[in-house]
Amino acid sequence: MSSRSESGESLIETIIAIAVLGIAVTAILGSIATGIVTSVVNRDQTDANALLLRSAEVLKSPAAVASNGNPYVSCAQTADYNPTRGLTVPSGWTVTLTTIQYWNGSAWRPRTGGADTCLGADGLVNTSDDEWSGSEHLQKLTLTVTQTSNVTSRTLDVLKGNS
DSSP states (O other): OOOOOOOOOOHHHHHHHHHHHHHHHHHHHHHHHHHHHHHHHHHHHHHHHHHHHHHHHHHHSOTTTOTTOOOOOTTOOGGGOOTTTTOOOOTTEEEEEEEEEEEOSSSEEEOOSSTTOEEOTTSSEEOOSHHHHSTTOEEEEEEEEEETTSSOEEEEEEEEEOO
């Protein structure tokens, strides 16, 4: 009579092996999903930074240097500058010039008053163009790029002077 071993895997051993395999596969798939989400977020942030820097260059460039530039406007309002002039903004993105502030020698101040008035160095409304036309006068333009279908948003301050 031949003695043949009929030992096999028990049901408990098989269930434990399947459970361990299931946990390993779940962990691997979770890591892949996390990598995909991280990749999308990084791509969106990179796209936002690139668009923000291109728009900032458009704002800083005077019209004499580039056909898509923005010449310095004394006592400017946000509508006086176009950060997307000459740029193709990808669909799903917006570029906005949100604020313009002025350097008065000690602090950044917002423009106040009507169309022909600006804040003077003393913090009061100044209608004289002398203070606002010098090459030492700086404007701080706050530029924001936002992806409309996501929460990706970037902001950058650009300094512009009359030089």
